[in-house]
Amino acid sequence: MPAELEVTFAPVSGRSSNGSAMPAFDGSATASETMVIAATPSNIMAGTQDFARLVNSGDTALxxxxxxxxxxxxxPRWFLGVGQSLVLSCGEGGKVAFVSK
Incomplete structure (x- = not known):
């Protein structure tokens, strides 16, 4: 299996003021995409007040x-090990890109 990153943009609820709790995705995603081509920004982009959920579903760290x-x-960039997921705040129009470690 090649390097693969699943990207989902969605609004969230339950934000924590001190960072002790992860936000919970609301019922419907704004957009989602499975990326397999490294160093190329996603085709989808975040809407207003969206967060990005990034899931490494491939077989190499990213x-x-x-x-x-x-x-x-x-x-700035974030490390995402195999099988790990990450939820990040994202500005409107934001996109995602990845490279293999």
Whole structure:
């Protein structure tokens, strides 16, 4: 299986002011996509007040970046091990990109 990243943008509820609780995704996603081509930004983009849920569903560790023009080969970026997921706040129009570790 190649490197693969599942991206879902959705509004959330239950935000914590001190970061002790992860936000819970609301009922319907704004957009979702499975990415298999490294270093290419997602086709989908975040809406207003969306969060991004990133799931590494491939067989290699990844670095991921989030932004208007994301570059996962440079910082700032996040590490995402095989099978791990990450929920990040995302500005409107934000996209995701990944590279293999």
């Amino acid at each position: 670095y991921v970046a989030l932004g208007k023009s994301p570059n996962a080969a440079a910082t």
